[in-house]
Ligand code: FES
C-alpha cells in the first residue's frame with residue numbers, strides 16, 4: 039500500500055510529540071484507543087485565559103497513519119478556540135493525509151482524542167468553579 043507524502047512526512051518528522059503537565063488545570067488530556075487495532079493515542083492541549091489553545095502535544099502508540107493524524111491535528115488546533123478545535127472532523131484529516139479506506143479509523147482516533155482532551159479541560163474548569171464556590 040502506498041502512503042501519501044504527507045503521511046510519510048508526519049510519520050518521519052512528527053510535530054509536537056511529548057507531554058504536558060496532566061494536573062495543570064489549563065491542560066486537557068484525551069486518551070483514546072481504537073478497538074479495531076488496539077492502538078492508543080494521548081493528546082493534550084494547553085488552553086489560555088481567552089479559551090484559545092496555545093500548545094498541543096501527543097503520544098501515539100500505533101501505526102504510521104495514527105501518528106501522522108495526531109501530528110497533523112496538533113498543528114491544526116494551535117491558535118484555535120476550543121469550539122473551533124471541537125469541530126475538526128476525522129474526514130478532514132483523512133482527506134489532508136489522503137488516507138486509504140482501511141486507515142480511516144486512525145483519523146477517527148485523532149478526532150476522538152481532541153474531543154476527549156476538550157472534555158477533560160472543560161471538566162477541570164467545572165471542578166474549579168465548585169471548589170471556589172464551596
Ligand atoms: Fe494499529 Fe497498525 S493496526 S498499528
Ligand code: FES
Nearest residue numbers: 075077101104144
Ligand atoms: Fe489502527 Fe492506525 S490506528 S491501524
